Amino acid sequence: MTAPLLEVSDVVRTYAMGGLLARHRTRAVDGVSFHLDADRPEILAVVGESGSGKTTLARMILNTVTPTAGIIRFQGTDLSRIRRARDRRAFMTHVQPIFQNPFEAFNPLKPVDRYLFVTAQRMAGLKAAEEIRQRADDSLKTVGLSLAEVKGRFPHELSGGQLQRVAIARALIPTPRLLVADEPVSMIDASLRTSIVNLLRRLRDEMGVSIIYITHDLATAYYISDRILIMHRGRVVESGNARAVLDNPQHAYSILLKRSVLSPDAAASGGAVLAAATSRYDQP
């Protein structure tokens, strides 16, 4: 039997909070379990308000934050057992991050093509200059750009949408099986969001890449995801087929989340309506 691509089992992450006298632990992620099949690429949306634990969960899957309890396995390997640099590199060829702000992901003083070349050398193990250039160009073409367009250009010479495409191209160079995309379109101009979101869908359909898509945005989650996890205070309160859950949420928090996000007031309030509504939900 093939091991799942990713198995997250009862994972917890706590952090110490407060000063010396009022020290307590907060459960950023509190007993989360799910898995991704190895033979069925999918987009899994993880949604929830700010502070619900989405980024902490993403970091544990990327193996940059260690769970306090529980196990995460990638292709059957327990991530806590990956210690040697060589094994870490091998893991990173399979699981790649996409971050929220592409301008923070690149050094402003380095031309962006350097990143692609270094990734092709270090992560994909390519040696010949022509092979490296070719892999960078192929990867850029997958995201609708080309090496000729970005060669020698610095991050500030590209739009946010173009730079996020370069970040995705870089992540694709080692031919990963899983992308962990944490709010990948929230800093991108609204007019360019759809093209990035469509790109994620194409990567699933044409390259067989699974994607964990972390977002506040229920509309794009509805549009591209196969499954959804709704998180609240570190826990998964509802999960299932994305359209079924969003069309007909069952859990009180999911109903509130949908209502708050979709109400006309919500767009104008920049999240204040959601925060107010969910804090009402939190009242005992």
Ligand SMILES: Nc1ncnc2c1ncn2[C@@H]1O[C@H](COP(=O)(O)OP(=O)(O)OP(=O)(O)O)[C@@H](O)[C@H]1O
């Ligand atoms: N390094 C840390 N030290 C202490 N507390 C942390 C740390 N990282 C996260 N937390 C806390 O854990 C909780 C979950 O945070 P997390 O960033 O995972 O949520 P999120 O859903 O990704 O929020 P956002 O959408 O705002 O990024 C929050 O209460 C946060 O303050």
